[in-house]
Amino acid sequence: MTRFVLTRLVLLVIGLFVASALIFTTLRVLPGDVAQVIAGTDSTPEQVQAIRVSLGLDRPLPAQYVDWIGGILHGDLGRSMLTGSSVTDQLLQKAQVTVPLALLSLLIALVISIPLGILSAIKHRGAAGAAMSMSSQAIAAIPVVWAGMILVAVFAVTLHWFPPQGFPRAGWDEPARALYALLLPALTIGVVEGAVLLRFIRSAALEAMGQDYVRTAAAKGLTRTRALITHGLPNVALTVVSVLALQIAGLLVGAVIIEQLFNLPGIGRMLVADVGNRDLEKVQGEILAMTGLVLVIGTAVDILARVIDPRQRESAA
Template sequence: MFRFLLTRFGLLLVALEVTSVLIFLTLRVLPGDVAQVIGGTTATPEQLAAIRAGLGLDDPLVLQYLHWIGGVLRLDLGTSLLTGVPVADELVQKMQVTVPLALLSLAIALLVALPLGVIAAVRRHHPDGGVLGVLGQLFAAVPAVWAGMMFIAVFALGLGLFPAQGFPLDGWARPWRAFHSLMLPALTIGVVEGAVLLRFVRSATLTALGQDHVRTAAAKGMTRTRALVTHGLPSVGLSIVSVLGLQVAGLIVGAVVIEQLFALPGLGRMLVSDVGNRDLPKVQSTILVLTALVLVVGTVVDVVHRLIDPRQREIGS
């Protein structure tokens, strides 16, 4: 097990290093000039050159990268070129919106996928099981932006149950108001991601129903549902754990898009604004943190899967 953990940790570090290089080089290809943003349209070429020199933008790319990644290794994510505020401070502030949104979306996705996926598999030969399967396919294909607009039209503008946009200026000082403003965007992401997860749960449940020990339990007098719950759901849980690692990436991407639609002051809106302003240190550090989060969750899922699945430990040994 120690060798496996060491290998996974090494692969995580390699992936982070490769990712940091790709992020750094990709952002340098984008058009635009942060010196022009800072200096304004009236800045002379000499003034723009002075701004670039002061920000270190004239340094060779290798030196710029080493300066940035060296700071990251010291847990210093840099400073915004436009505001002068440490990037870490702004990330912490924006994550107070994005992280609760992602967690709430994940909870809704699980509440949608787990029971409905099992029901769709157990009752696959009945009309209600077929309807659930079709609805899962339908909602999985719906773009999150379109679903968000429909939810705004129905639940916000139509029924008035949730605010259409915005987040309280005082943040979580009033928890219920902040939670209430996140419910509709979380419902948007959760339903779409839940429909995707529902298909995996249905497939895993069908596989479990066909396993020998489940069929044997049913042949000995158990109902099919009880045999599934007693002997089949552990294997379904293993499949779900594996898929959840992939779902985290979908939740983060969904949050970035949905924050724009619902005017939430999270990482998504900040990224879009900073890319337009060419605030490179802030953009590259933010993307690296999000990518690292996805990679770490994937690594944790692999470790958990190995711990709870004896077959994985036998293969490793």
């Protein structure tokens, strides 16, 4: 187990290094010039070049990359080329919206998918199971922005249950208002992601119901539902854990879109604005932070899956 954990940690470091190189290189080949953006449309070539020199953009790309990585190793993701503000500080500030949104979305997805996925498997031969299966497939196919527009039209515009947009200026100093503002965006992401997760849970539960130990438990007098819950849930839990890494990536992508739709001051909205402004230093720090989060969660999920499933430990041994 120790060797597996160390291997995963080494792969995590390698993955972060490769991701940083790809992010840095990709952003440098995009069209546009941040120095021109800062100087304005009426600037002279000499003024633009002076800004490039002051920002270090005239230096060789390998030197710029080494400086950036050196700062990251000291906990510094760089500074905005436009405002000079710390990227790390900006990320921590915006994360106060994005992280609760992602966690609340994940909670909603799990609350929807786990019981309905198991129920859909138990009732798979009946009309209820078929209806849940078809509904989950239909909902999973809906783009998250369409789902958001539908929910806004129904629950915000028509029923007036939720605010259509915005986040309180006081932020989490007013926790009730802040949570209320995030409920509809989180519901938008959670319903779509929950439908995707439901299909995996249903398949895992159906597979577990066909295992000998579940059939044996049922033969000893347990109902099919109780046999599945008592003896088959570990397999279902393993599927949930394995899929969560992919779901987290989907939640982050969904958050970028939903923050635009609901006018939330989170990381996704900030990232879109910084891309438009060609603030390379800030954009590369934001993308690397989000990529690193996905890689860290994926590594944690792999380790947790090994802990949950003794068969993986035995095969490794």
